[in-house]
Amino acid sequence: MDTRLDQIAHARSHLPQLPAIEAARRELAALDTDIVNARTTAGDVRREVAKSEQDVQLVRDRAARNQARLDAGQGSAKDLQALQHELASLARRQSELEDLELEVMERSEALDAKVVQLDADREELAARLATLESERDAALADLAAEETKVGSGRADIVAGIGAELAELYEKIRASSGGLAAAELKHRRCGGCRLELNNVDLSRIRSAAPDEVVRCEECRRIMIRTAESGL
Ligand SMILES: [Zn+2]
Numbered sequence: 001m002d003t004r005l006d007q008i009a010h011a012r013s014h015l016p017q018l019p020a021i022e023a024a025r026r027e028l029a030a031l032d033t034d035i036v037n038a039r040t041t042a043g044d045v046r047r048e049v050a051k052s053e054q055d056v057q058l059v060r061d062r063a064a065r066n067q068a069r070l071d072a073g074q075g076s077a078k079d080l081q082a083l084q085h086e087l088a089s090l091a092r093r094q095s096e097l098e099d100l101e102l103e104v105m106e107r108s109e110a111l112d113a114k115v116v117q118l119d120a121d122r123e124e125l126a127a128r129l130a131t132l133e134s135e136r137d138a139a140l141a142d143l144a145a146e147e148t149k150v151g152s153g154r155a156d157i158v159a160g161i162g163a164e165l166a167e168l169y170e171k172i173r174a175s176s177g178g179l180a181a182a183e184l185k186h187r188r189c190g191g192c193r194l195e196l197n198n199v200d201l202s203r204i205r206s207a208a209p210d211e212v213v214r215c216e217e218c219r220r221i222m223i224r225t226a227e228s229g230l
Pocket of ligand 1: 189190191192193194215216217218219220
Protein backbone atom coordinates (compact mmCIF):
# COMPACT_ATOMS: atom_id res chain seq x y z
CA MET A 1 0.00 0.00 0.00
CA ASP A 2 2.79 2.43 0.84
CA THR A 3 4.55 1.55 -2.39
CA ARG A 4 1.33 2.27 -4.23
CA LEU A 5 0.88 5.55 -2.33
CA ASP A 6 4.43 6.55 -3.30
CA GLN A 7 3.66 5.65 -6.91
CA ILE A 8 0.50 7.77 -6.79
CA ALA A 9 2.47 10.76 -5.45
CA HIS A 10 5.09 10.25 -8.16
CA ALA A 11 2.43 9.87 -10.86
CA ARG A 12 0.78 13.10 -9.70
CA SER A 13 3.91 15.16 -10.32
CA HIS A 14 4.85 13.29 -13.49
CA LEU A 15 1.58 13.34 -15.43
CA PRO A 16 2.30 13.24 -19.17
CA GLN A 17 -0.01 16.26 -19.61
CA LEU A 18 2.14 18.51 -17.39
CA PRO A 19 5.03 19.16 -19.81
CA ALA A 20 2.53 19.45 -22.68
CA ILE A 21 0.51 22.04 -20.72
CA GLU A 22 3.70 23.93 -19.90
CA ALA A 23 4.72 23.96 -23.59
CA ALA A 24 1.24 25.03 -24.72
CA ARG A 25 1.22 27.90 -22.21
CA ARG A 26 4.60 29.12 -23.42
CA GLU A 27 3.41 28.85 -27.02
CA LEU A 28 0.25 30.79 -26.15
CA ALA A 29 2.24 33.59 -24.50
CA ALA A 30 4.50 33.85 -27.57
CA LEU A 31 1.45 33.87 -29.83
CA ASP A 32 -0.16 36.67 -27.80
CA THR A 33 2.97 38.78 -28.33
CA ASP A 34 2.89 38.00 -32.07
CA ILE A 35 -0.77 39.00 -32.22
CA VAL A 36 -0.17 42.34 -30.49
CA ASN A 37 2.74 43.08 -32.85
CA ALA A 38 0.80 42.03 -35.94
CA ARG A 39 -2.21 44.17 -34.95
CA THR A 40 0.04 47.18 -34.36
CA THR A 41 1.77 46.77 -37.72
CA ALA A 42 -1.56 46.19 -39.50
CA GLY A 43 -2.94 49.39 -37.90
CA ASP A 44 0.12 51.38 -38.99
CA VAL A 45 -0.19 50.16 -42.56
CA ARG A 46 -3.94 50.88 -42.63
CA ARG A 47 -3.06 54.49 -41.79
CA GLU A 48 -0.49 54.42 -44.62
CA VAL A 49 -3.28 53.30 -46.97
CA ALA A 50 -5.49 56.22 -45.89
CA LYS A 51 -2.60 58.66 -46.38
CA SER A 52 -1.87 57.16 -49.79
CA GLU A 53 -5.54 57.52 -50.82
CA GLN A 54 -5.44 61.17 -49.75
CA ASP A 55 -2.29 61.82 -51.82
CA VAL A 56 -3.93 60.35 -54.91
CA GLN A 57 -7.13 62.35 -54.33
CA LEU A 58 -5.21 65.62 -54.07
CA VAL A 59 -3.61 65.06 -57.47
CA ARG A 60 -6.95 63.99 -58.99
CA ASP A 61 -8.69 67.11 -57.67
CA ARG A 62 -5.98 69.35 -59.02
CA ALA A 63 -6.07 67.64 -62.42
CA ALA A 64 -9.87 68.02 -62.50
CA ARG A 65 -9.58 71.75 -61.75
CA ASN A 66 -6.99 72.20 -64.49
CA GLN A 67 -9.10 70.21 -66.92
CA ALA A 68 -12.13 72.40 -66.16
CA ARG A 69 -10.13 75.57 -66.81
CA LEU A 70 -8.77 74.09 -70.00
CA ASP A 71 -12.27 73.10 -71.15
CA ALA A 72 -13.53 76.61 -70.42
CA GLY A 73 -10.84 77.81 -72.82
CA GLN A 74 -10.22 81.04 -70.91
CA GLY A 75 -6.77 82.63 -70.80
CA SER A 76 -3.99 83.09 -73.26
CA ALA A 77 -2.66 80.35 -75.51
CA LYS A 78 0.45 80.33 -73.36
CA ASP A 79 -1.64 79.82 -70.21
CA LEU A 80 -3.55 76.97 -71.83
CA GLN A 81 -0.32 75.38 -72.95
CA ALA A 82 1.05 75.63 -69.44
CA LEU A 83 -2.13 74.03 -68.12
CA GLN A 84 -1.84 71.19 -70.61
CA HIS A 85 1.77 70.70 -69.62
CA GLU A 86 0.84 70.53 -65.94
CA LEU A 87 -1.99 68.10 -66.68
CA ALA A 88 0.48 65.71 -68.33
CA SER A 89 2.81 65.93 -65.35
CA LEU A 90 -0.10 65.45 -62.92
CA ALA A 91 -1.17 62.33 -64.84
CA ARG A 92 2.32 60.86 -64.41
CA ARG A 93 2.31 61.79 -60.72
CA GLN A 94 -1.15 60.26 -60.26
CA SER A 95 -0.02 57.04 -61.90
CA GLU A 96 3.02 56.83 -59.61
CA LEU A 97 0.91 57.51 -56.52
CA GLU A 98 -1.67 54.93 -57.56
CA ASP A 99 1.08 52.33 -57.92
CA LEU A 100 2.24 53.21 -54.40
CA GLU A 101 -1.33 53.05 -53.11
CA LEU A 102 -1.80 49.61 -54.64
CA GLU A 103 1.42 48.37 -53.10
CA VAL A 104 0.43 49.64 -49.64
CA MET A 105 -3.07 48.17 -49.98
CA GLU A 106 -1.62 44.77 -50.85
CA ARG A 107 0.68 44.98 -47.85
CA SER A 108 -2.28 45.95 -45.65
CA GLU A 109 -4.41 43.05 -46.90
CA ALA A 110 -1.56 40.59 -46.26
CA LEU A 111 -1.15 41.93 -42.71
CA ASP A 112 -4.89 41.75 -42.01
CA ALA A 113 -4.86 38.14 -43.24
CA LYS A 114 -1.93 37.43 -40.95
CA VAL A 115 -3.85 38.77 -37.95
CA VAL A 116 -6.84 36.57 -38.86
CA GLN A 117 -4.53 33.54 -39.15
CA LEU A 118 -2.85 34.26 -35.81
CA ASP A 119 -6.24 34.64 -34.12
CA ALA A 120 -7.29 31.25 -35.54
CA ASP A 121 -4.00 29.69 -34.38
CA ARG A 122 -4.59 31.11 -30.92
CA GLU A 123 -8.10 29.74 -30.74
CA GLU A 124 -6.88 26.28 -31.78
CA LEU A 125 -4.04 26.38 -29.24
CA ALA A 126 -6.34 27.56 -26.45
CA ALA A 127 -8.69 24.65 -27.22
CA ARG A 128 -5.76 22.21 -27.15
CA LEU A 129 -4.63 23.63 -23.80
CA ALA A 130 -8.16 23.29 -22.38
CA THR A 131 -8.29 19.64 -23.48
CA LEU A 132 -4.91 18.93 -21.87
CA GLU A 133 -6.01 20.62 -18.65
CA SER A 134 -9.21 18.63 -18.46
CA GLU A 135 -7.25 15.41 -19.12
CA ARG A 136 -4.87 16.38 -16.33
CA ASP A 137 -7.76 17.11 -13.96
CA ALA A 138 -9.37 13.75 -14.76
CA ALA A 139 -6.08 11.93 -14.11
CA LEU A 140 -5.62 13.83 -10.84
CA ALA A 141 -9.15 12.95 -9.76
CA ASP A 142 -8.50 9.25 -10.47
CA LEU A 143 -5.27 9.36 -8.46
CA ALA A 144 -6.96 11.18 -5.58
CA ALA A 145 -9.77 8.61 -5.48
CA GLU A 146 -7.28 5.75 -5.43
CA GLU A 147 -5.18 7.49 -2.80
CA THR A 148 -8.20 7.85 -0.53
CA LYS A 149 -9.11 4.19 -1.00
CA VAL A 150 -5.57 2.89 -0.36
CA GLY A 151 -5.13 5.35 2.50
CA SER A 152 -8.23 4.10 4.26
CA GLY A 153 -7.13 0.47 3.87
CA ARG A 154 -3.75 1.46 5.28
CA ALA A 155 -5.37 3.20 8.26
CA ASP A 156 -7.31 0.00 9.04
CA ILE A 157 -4.08 -2.01 9.06
CA VAL A 158 -2.21 0.53 11.19
CA ALA A 159 -5.08 0.43 13.71
CA GLY A 160 -4.82 -3.36 13.82
CA ILE A 161 -1.05 -3.79 14.37
CA GLY A 162 -0.61 -1.53 17.38
CA ALA A 163 1.28 1.71 17.86
CA GLU A 164 4.65 0.13 18.65
CA LEU A 165 4.95 -1.91 15.45
CA ALA A 166 3.52 0.92 13.38
CA GLU A 167 6.16 3.24 14.81
CA LEU A 168 8.96 0.74 14.11
CA TYR A 169 7.66 0.29 10.58
CA GLU A 170 7.67 4.06 9.95
CA LYS A 171 11.18 4.40 11.36
CA ILE A 172 12.56 1.67 9.09
CA ARG A 173 10.60 3.06 6.15
CA ALA A 174 12.16 6.48 6.61
CA SER A 175 15.68 5.04 6.65
CA SER A 176 15.26 2.37 3.96
CA GLY A 177 14.13 4.26 0.92
CA GLY A 178 10.44 3.75 1.55
CA LEU A 179 10.49 -0.04 1.80
CA ALA A 180 10.20 -1.11 5.45
CA ALA A 181 8.87 -4.65 5.08
CA ALA A 182 9.63 -7.27 2.45
CA GLU A 183 8.87 -10.89 1.80
CA LEU A 184 11.43 -13.50 2.85
CA LYS A 185 11.42 -15.64 -0.28
CA HIS A 186 13.59 -18.65 -1.05
CA ARG A 187 15.86 -17.65 1.86
CA ARG A 188 16.44 -14.19 0.45
CA CYS A 189 15.42 -10.88 2.00
CA GLY A 190 13.08 -9.16 -0.46
CA GLY A 191 14.49 -5.78 0.58
CA CYS A 192 18.26 -6.13 0.11
CA ARG A 193 18.08 -9.36 -1.91
CA LEU A 194 20.80 -11.01 0.17
CA GLU A 195 20.57 -14.69 1.03
CA LEU A 196 20.31 -15.46 4.73
CA ASN A 197 22.89 -17.70 6.40
CA ASN A 198 21.94 -20.89 8.21
CA VAL A 199 22.29 -19.37 11.66
CA ASP A 200 19.79 -16.63 10.85
CA LEU A 201 17.50 -19.10 9.11
CA SER A 202 17.35 -21.42 12.11
CA ARG A 203 16.74 -18.45 14.41
CA ILE A 204 13.85 -17.34 12.25
CA ARG A 205 12.53 -20.91 11.99
CA SER A 206 12.24 -21.09 15.76
CA ALA A 207 10.76 -17.62 16.18
CA ALA A 208 7.12 -17.33 17.18
CA PRO A 209 4.74 -16.63 14.25
CA ASP A 210 3.87 -13.16 15.59
CA GLU A 211 7.46 -12.17 16.35
CA VAL A 212 8.77 -9.31 14.23
CA VAL A 213 11.68 -10.79 12.30
CA ARG A 214 14.22 -8.41 10.77
CA CYS A 215 16.97 -8.82 8.19
CA GLU A 216 20.44 -8.72 9.74
CA GLU A 217 21.79 -6.93 6.68
CA CYS A 218 19.27 -4.20 5.89
CA ARG A 219 17.21 -4.26 9.12
CA ARG A 220 13.94 -4.45 7.24
CA ILE A 221 11.03 -6.42 8.61
CA MET A 222 10.84 -9.78 6.84
CA ILE A 223 7.46 -11.31 6.08
CA ARG A 224 7.43 -15.08 6.35
CA THR A 225 5.36 -17.08 3.86
CA ALA A 226 5.18 -20.67 2.68
CA GLU A 227 7.80 -19.79 0.07
CA SER A 228 10.32 -18.43 2.53
CA GLY A 229 12.35 -21.65 2.41
CA LEU A 230 12.44 -22.14 6.16
ZN1 LIG B 1 17.63 -7.33 3.87
